[in-house]
Amino acid sequence: MQRKRNWNIWIGFLLCVVGFLSYPFFFAQYPITRDVPWATFLIMAVGLLFLVSGLRRAFGRPQEYKGKIAGSILGVLSVAVVGLFCFGVFYASKQLPKSAGAPQVGQKAPEFSLVDTDKQQVSLASLFAAQLPATKKPPKGVFLVFYRGYW
């Protein structure tokens, strides 16, 4: 008897990969699916369920279904993909220094003088001295955003 192709294994693996890629390319853009990546985990969980069901077919009913070898390989790969994602989300992205010495609410913000993209010197004081184009008045506040940059 011709054994049936074991699609669940392939669907499961594909969903794990799609889930992994969906995070950087889509879900990370929206805070609601970024901070807690539930949507990505949901896709991966469905993928793993497909895989498990495919593997049960392959090993439980080998006369009916193919997929012992492909299922084993794709199963390991899927677990690796999911594991890599968990590593990134639960460990790698949290490796930031503590910044205990950063200015706290109520403290004076340290003055600085740096160059802008036109190589003009800009200090905290000079920012408050200049007019803001949107309001034609000096700013009420400055929102300082430190970021990693290209490097």
Added chain:
Amino acid sequence: MAEIEQLGVEVVAVSVDSPEQSKDLQKEAGLTYVILSDLNAEAIRKYDLLHSKAGQDGHDVARPGEFLVDSNGVVRWVNLTEDFRVRARSEQFLAQARQLK
């Protein structure tokens, strides 16, 4: 972005990138806010945000940090995320910005 400026708050970004790199970024992304270049991480050190050797080629970079400073130079709101993925949401910040005088 426009809403922040309407509230009278100037947005200023700081990184270790050179002015040229930041200018390219500004053009590519169509950014309108000020980008400052802290090549030697002077300001980044003052704000205790140095993430040493975390950049490409072991370059020092800034860890993410956000500060709202009022016109007296006093910090009114701080966000120091402990997770690179998790960033401040604009509504948290805007609520603080509205209280500035």
